[in-house]
Amino acid sequence: xxxxxxxxxxxxxxxxxxxxxxxxxxxxxxxxxxxxxxxxxxxxxxxxxxxxxxxxxxxxxxxxxxxxxxxxxxxxxxxxxxxxxxxxxxxxxxxxxxxxxxxxxxxxxxxxxxxxxxxxxxxxxxxxxxxxxxxxxxxxxxxxxxxxxxxxxxxxxxxxxxxxxxxxxxxxxxxxxxxxxxxxxxxxxxxxxxxxxxxxxxxxxxxxxxxxxxxxxxxxxxxxxxxxxxxxxxxxxxxxxxxxxxxxxxxxxxxxxxxxxxxxxxxxxxxxxxxxxxxxxxxxxxxxxxxxxxxxxxxxxxxxxxxxxxxxxxxxxxxxxxxxxxxxxxxxxxxxxxxxxxxxxxxxxxxxxxxxxxxxxxxxxxxxxx
Amino acid sequence: xxxxxxxxxxxxxxxxxxxxxxxxxxxxxxxxxxxxxxxxxxxxxxxxxxxxxxxxxxxxxxxxxxxxxxxxxxxxxxxxxxxxxxxxxxxxxxxxxxxxxxxxxxxxxxxxxxxxxxxxxxxxxxxxxxxxxxxxxxxxxxxxxxxxxxxxxxxxxxxxxxxxxxxxxxxxxxxxxxxxxxxxxxxxxxxxxxxxxxxxxxxxxxxxxxxxxxxxxxxxxxxxxxxxxxxxxxxxxxxxxxxxxxxxxxxxxxxxxxxxxxxxxxxxxxxxxxxxxxxxxxxxxxxxxxxxxxxxxxxxxxxxxxxxxxxxxxxxxxxxxxxxxxxxxxxxxxxxxxxxxxxxxxxxxxxxxxxxxxxxxxxxxxxxxxxxxxxxxxxxxxxxxxxxxxxxxxxxxxxxxxxxxxxxxxxxxxxxxxxxxxxxxxxxxxxxxxxxxxxxxxxxxxxxxxxxxxxxxxxxx
Numbered sequence: 113x114x115x116x117x118x119x120x121x122x123x124x125x126x127x128x129x130x131x132x133x134x135x136x137x138x139x140x141x142x143x144x145x146x147x148x149x150x151x152x153x154x155x156x157x158x159x160x161x162x163x164x165x166x167x168x169x170x171x172x173x174x175x176x177x178x179x180x181x182x183x184x185x186x187x188x189x190x191x192x193x194x195x196x197x198x199x200x201x202x203x204x205x206x207x208x209x210x211x212x213x214x215x216x217x218x219x220x221x222x223x224x225x226x227x228x229x230x231x232x233x234x235x236x237x238x239x240x241x242x243x244x245x246x247x248x249x250x251x252x253x254x255x256x257x258x259x260x261x262x263x264x265x266x267x268x269x270x271x272x273x274x275x276x277x278x279x280x281x282x283x284x285x286x287x288x289x290x291x292x293x294x295x296x297x298x299x300x301x302x303x304x305x306x307x308x309x310x311x312x313x314x315x316x317x318x319x320x321x322x323x324x325x326x327x328x329x330x331x332x333x334x335x336x337x338x339x340x341x342x343x344x345x346x347x348x349x350x351x352x353x354x355x356x357x358x359x360x361x362x363x364x365x366x367x368x369x370x371x372x373x374x375x376x377x378x379x380x381x382x383x384x385x386x387x388x389x390x391x392x393x394x395x396x397x398x399x400x401x402x403x404x405x406x407x408x409x410x411x412x413x414x415x416x417x418x419x420x421x422x423x424x425x426x427x428x429x430x431x432x433x434x435x436x437x438x439x440x441x442x443x444x445x446x447x448x449x450x451x452x453x454x455x456x457x458x459x460x461x462x463x464x465x466x467x468x469x470x471x472x473x474x475x476x477x478x479x480x481x482x
Numbered sequence: 483x484x485x486x487x488x489x490x491x492x493x494x495x496x497x498x499x500x501x502x503x504x505x506x507x508x509x510x511x512x513x514x515x516x517x518x519x520x521x522x523x524x525x526x527x528x529x530x531x532x533x534x535x536x537x538x539x540x541x542x543x544x545x546x547x548x549x550x551x552x553x554x555x556x557x558x559x560x561x562x563x564x565x566x567x568x569x570x571x572x573x574x575x576x577x578x579x580x581x582x583x584x585x586x587x588x589x590x591x592x593x594x595x596x597x598x599x600x601x602x603x604x605x606x607x608x609x610x611x612x613x614x615x616x617x618x619x620x621x622x623x624x625x626x627x628x629x630x631x632x633x634x635x636x637x638x639x640x641x642x643x644x645x646x647x648x649x650x651x652x653x654x655x656x657x658x659x660x661x662x663x664x665x666x667x668x669x670x671x672x673x674x675x676x677x678x679x680x681x682x683x684x685x686x687x688x689x690x691x692x693x694x695x696x697x698x699x700x701x702x703x704x705x706x707x708x709x710x711x712x713x714x715x716x717x718x719x720x721x722x723x724x725x726x727x728x729x730x731x732x733x734x735x736x737x738x739x740x741x742x743x744x745x746x747x748x749x750x751x752x753x754x755x756x757x758x759x760x761x762x763x764x765x766x767x768x769x770x771x772x773x774x775x776x777x778x779x780x781x782x783x784x785x786x787x788x789x790x791x792x793x794x795x796x797x798x799x800x801x802x803x804x805x806x807x808x809x810x811x812x813x814x815x816x817x818x819x820x821x822x823x824x825x826x827x828x829x830x831x832x833x834x835x836x837x838x839x840x841x842x843x844x845x846x847x848x849x850x851x852x853x854x855x856x857x858x859x860x861x862x863x864x865x866x867x868x869x870x871x872x873x874x875x876x877x878x879x880x881x882x883x884x885x886x887x888x889x890x891x892x893x894x895x896x897x898x899x900x901x902x903x904x905x906x907x908x909x910x911x912x913x914x915x916x917x918x919x920x921x922x923x924x925x926x927x928x929x930x931x932x933x934x935x936x937x938x939x940x941x942x943x
Contacts, residue, residue, distance in 0.1 A: 138800075138803070139801050142739040143613075144736050145613030145738070146612055147597050148595065148612075150593030157599075160795055161799070161803075164716075182616070183615050183616035184615065185531055187523070187737075189524075190523075190524075191735075250793045315592070327619075406807055419537055
């Protein structure tokens with residue numbers, strides 16, 4: 113929110129998507145019927161008009177629950193043609209592209225599902241070639257395909273470099289929306305809303321209007337919880353394995369009652385079920401309120417998560433089936449590699465950007481409450 | 483003839499009153515068919531554009547704060563109608579409104595705290611989360627679950643009366659004229675405000691310049707049929723409720739977003755650049771409703787509200803940005819006003835302003851001196867660029883003419899009750915709202931009399 117003496121004029125850098133979002137947001141702000149749905153609408157009503165950075169922030173604050181679309185008396189075929197979820201989804205994707213480096217990679221991966229598939233295949237092929245060039249590693253479990261040393265040599269930079277790029281992009285976003293120094297209480301409040309997905313509750317806690325159209329449903333909130341916490345558990349599994357490897361000299365494989373397995377198996381199941389559920393919900397939901405250009409790219413990302421989880425679980429279940437083990441290891445490593453390498457350029461960008469938007473929203477609320 | 487063409491209860495209309503009647507009748511065991519003239523995306527008549535209903539309560543209730551009792555509610559109604567109300571029916575609506583909150587909730591409607599900018603209503607009016615269309619979505623989902631048959635794009639084209647009984651109803655559905663033989667009929671299909679020809683009968687050709695704030699489907703065809711058939715009318719046929727809205731609003735269906743709340747901080751001039759009424763007579767919510775009529779009386783039914791930079795953030799944001807200029811002369815040109823007359827008007831106004839404390843939210847007594855017409859409050863000179871202007875036109879909300887009903891929502895012909903025809907909602911609201919308007923009371927009348935009509939129609943069937 114900024115003090116202004118004149119309304120925001122269309123800045124030269126404002127895209128068509130931002131212009132369209134501004135047109136719609138002005139109508140929303142003159143109506144305000146949707147105020148109770150989510151944080152994004154409350155942020156709308158705190159503003160008088162909307163410049164490019166307001167729209168950037170609102171777009172990333174929107175959780176795409178679609179409550180406002182189905183309750184809108186101005187939705188198409190009304191001549192105002194309000195479709196805020198779609199307008200904000202387009203700005204959101206553009207913002208992920210804009211703050212990514214290199215932008216070209218983001219434009220490719222945010223718009224084309226097949227690009228992610230190609231990346232995974234290329235990664236798989238490269239790993240296979242490397243493994244065959246090196247010959248049998250002779251280690252236990254998946255180290256039979258690639259030695260521990262090579263894994264670290266490949267995956268450590270493949271994780272750290274994209275992570276660094278993501279953080280750099282996030283810094284660009286934070287500057288663009290006028291973010292201030294973060295206070296611990298703001299961080300706590302944002303975490304609270306992010307981890308509970310409060311904004312997918314519909315304001316009444318009965319859920320959003322996604323795959324059931326005009327009716328409320330908690331399916332998407334639950335599916336996303338499975339993905340989120342499944343992902344966290346899988347990450348915890350890998351992290352605990354790393355600790356055991358280096359600090360306690362206990363390399364993989366681990367027995368079923370070990371810490372990595374107790375995190376990894378339930379985590380993998382949750383991630384798999386959640387990702388497939390999300391994919392199904394995307395198919396069942398109406399396309400009109402979605403960003404049409406990103407539909408299949410988003411789908412590819414969700415399916416990549418499912419593939420990581422599925423291959424990881426199969427790897428464990430079929431650990432004694434010698435013939436498949438090699439192939440499964442390659443598939444699992446390739447999907448994980450594709451996930452890491454594409455981290456700043458895929459739908460995964462929604463997580464850091466959404467969190468930053470929630471954090472910025474907490475700061476705005478504090479300023480407004482003062 | 484299919485089963486749905488021989489329902490126990492036929493409901494004509496698709497808004498709040500219609501669905502309240504349909505759901506109540508179905509829950510009483512009747513088979514129910516609903517005929518909605520509009521296509522599905524535009525279902526629900528003017529209910530689509532509503533946001534709350536006025537609710538009596540003896541203590542905090544859901545999202546409602548404090549207490550709003552029968553006495554105060556009735557007093558509010560008397561104040562706006564000038565006593566032109568059927569007191570018994572009004573009391574019925576008021577008393578039953580208390581139970582309406584729970585009834586709506588049970589049918590899927592969700593409420594939210596009073597919207598920002600509407601604090602004055604947080605005690606009296608319960609706001610639907612997502613607005614009227616969300617309420618309709620909840621009602622229609624309940625109707626679907628209950629097995630109510632809903633036909634869209636199904637305007638009623640004829641009703642055959644046999645004495646005091648509706649014998650047959652004809653509707654045009656999918657290009658064919660279909661007959662329906664219901665046992666009971668509930669007419670809940672609104673007023674005639676979207677029929678500008680009908681409005682022109684009372685207002686003259688000026689009515690053709692009016693904008694219609696609500697649905698284009700409320701053309702009053704069924705109301706006219708029934709009045710022509712001799713049903714007892716109620717309400718002033720020459721009156722409609724109109725407010726001043728953004729002149730760039732669409733001809734129909736612009737709804738809430740097209741309102742312009744800047745009048746108290748502005749000067750309002752007509753096409754000729756002259757002021758014509760005290761813009762600062764009272765706080766805006768109390769004067770909102772008179773400006774439609776005032777603008778309707780001006781040449782070409784248009785007026786222009788002009789403010790300066792000092793006032794730009796003092797009122798609710800508008801649907802379209804204002805016309806803006808760095809000088810008053812340029813603003814006159816952009817608004818299409820005669821420059822010399824307009825500048826003279828502003829100059830005279832500015833000269834009549836005096837110093838004093840300015841309070842945007844309450845009458846501050848900052849009045850003009852020696853100006854005709856005066857501006858009684860918030861009179862500050864228009865002198866700080868940029869200057870901003872909004873074209874205003876009359877936006878018709880609803881009409882008053884309707885059908886007379888008794889406490890059972892039953893219509894009458896020649897003073898005697900019809901055997902099987904009930905009415906609910908805007909089509910009978912003229913019984914209670916003889917003139918003026920009370921925010922959220924239309925939805926109260928619709929829900930209360932819809933439920934009564936549904937109950938009585940099911941009992942008869």
